[in-house]
Amino acid sequence: MQEEEKFAAVLDGCCRRYRAGEPLAGLLAQYPEEYRGELARLVPIGERLAELGQGPGVEFQGRLADTLSAAYADARRRPSPSGGFLSPLWRTLRRLPTVAVLVVALLLLGGGGAGVVQAADGSLPDSPLYNVKAAREWVRLLLAGSGEAKLNVYNAQIAERTRELERAVRLNKPRRVVLALSLSLSYTVDRAVDQVSQLQAQGRPQPAARAVSALHNAERQIDGLSAEASLQVRPILQRLKAFLASQADRLAVPPSV
Amino acid sequence: MRRSLIGRTTRAFPATIMLSVMSQELGLASADGAAAKDSDFAALLAKVKGNDRAAFGELYRRAVTPVYRYLHARTGDVPRAEELTQEVFLAALAGLDGLRAADETQFLAWLFQIARYKLADHLRRRYRRPSEPLDEARELPDGQASLEDLAASREQRAELRRALEQLTPEQREVVLYKYVLGYDNERTGRLVGKKANAVNQLHHRALASLQRLLAKAGVSG
Structure with missing residues (x-):
């Protein structure tokens, strides 16, 4: 065995014993004298390395679990024969060419189904009309030509999701409704943050301020809402608030370049 | 072509998320009790x-x-x-x-x-x-240590991280797996694709390099 290989094995054994709690002075005395100097220098470094990584916070783990759970459900979604009340509509939409879907959505947007659209305005995700509202938002986003226009749509969606959350909490809607709205809001915030980054990369930092303002408004409203929310949904709102705050902080730091 | 259009639509359509949320009981919380x-x-x-x-x-x-x-x-x-x-x-x-x-x-x-x-x-x-990290301030432990001790500890960790980034990728991975994650040599070896004696040598060289870099930066052992 070559000398380096031999010392490397000794060092490994010594580090393991040190980590197990044996005092260094006593340990060193058990190794050949020619190794002691280097062992004394190297062994404590491992302990300092161990201090570098801390574990994830409970709040973060919960928030990530929610996000991943939604993403997993989305990725694994299979058309179900029984389905939910939205499934027939969704299956129909999937069969239609995109252009047809667009035309229908544009008609709705243009007032062709004004009554339906108006009714959809006040809907929540547990209502079939909510899909009309979602389609309308989707069309607005498609029609938004510039990056700034898209960001304006996202900001409006953030405000709308927040209002819906308020309604859902005050109407004491089931947890899944609040969760659906929270996920949708997080999704929109992600998109908005990406959009701001793209605009900043193009040398246009101003829209960030509007997005930060939208996020702060939402954060304040969610914060106020937490106090009156039921115990079942309060953790969701608290995680959402923390997420909004972190994203607002992220955007509030101006790029140095 | 049509398939790709539908794919794009599916990703862009906000109702996709809603549907997935509405159609299934969500939340890993429900899975917690049924590990x-x-x-x-x-x-x-x-x-x-x-x-x-x-x-x-x-x-x-x-x-x-x-x-x-x-x-x-x-x-x-x-x-x-x-x-x-x-x-x-x-x-x-x-x-x-x-x-x-x-x-x-x-x-x-x-x-x-x-x-x-x-x-x-x-x-x-x-x-x-580039932006200044706010990092270390958040992880300072609560305790009786003086502000000077905490600041020194923070600076030492930052210096150690800088030294860590100067190691070769394999050396860095070995010490991270062994010390930060607490993995044994067998698992560390499998993670880096090396045998036990090669892991030992990477470990030795990593610690020696860190010690040298820290000494150069004036961080006491």
């Missing part, structure tokens, strides 16, 4: 590739702490470690169907590989848009 008892990792992975949220929850619980600790050790910044951890898991979710992992170590090796890519992206972004 998968199956210790066979391959079986667990097969369940996850199917449509078993409890199994997915179990896989997430097994992996979230090592991935986060690894990223926190590299970045020293809680929000960045959180952001990168989320990116790693979302990327992993997207590539899960193509994953061939016979055991948990292979699965972790795959996750750490993703983490390294994400970290490299992050470092490139940071290089383009």
